[in-house]
Amino acid sequence: MSNLKPPPVHKVIVAQLVATFFIAAISLLVSGTIMAYSVLLGGLISALPNSYFATHAFRYSGARSADKVVKSFIRGELGKLGITLVLFALCFSLITNLNELALILGFIAIQFFGVMMSGLIKYSPSGN
Numbered sequence: 001m002s003n004l005k006p007p008p009v010h011k012v013i014v015a016q017l018v019a020t021f022f023i024a025a026i027s028l029l030v031s032g033t034i035m036a037y038s039v040l041l042g043g044l045i046s047a048l049p050n051s052y053f054a055t056h057a058f059r060y061s062g063a064r065s066a067d068k069v070v071k072s073f074i075r076g077e078l079g080k081l082g083i084t085l086v087l088f089a090l091c092f093s094l095i096t097n098l099n100e101l102a103l104i105l106g107f108i109a110i111q112f113f114g115v116m117m118s119g120l121i122k123y124s125p126s127g128n
Contacts, residue, residue: 009054038099042106
């Protein structure tokens, strides 16, 4: 059993979801419903697969579980990519009134936000 604490990735996911809804609300006030739900969908396409990755990637820790750690990271990343592709395909094929640029920019903004939040969260694997 490992004494290492997993990183607090749930904080990043929650922050991404909050940022997604905040940006969508601002878009609704400024540009209307099509822009707002396009940005919302783009943000969700970013945050939801990230949560899948986070739950799989940090399931195991420690040197004794090295093989499981690698497999869970690979499984999490492949699942994240697959979910992202499926969600983009569903949006582009099923939603007729979609602002594609807003969808892509919402996705990019929330991806970038997640990276920035990852750097800001304090984490010590040993808990010290």
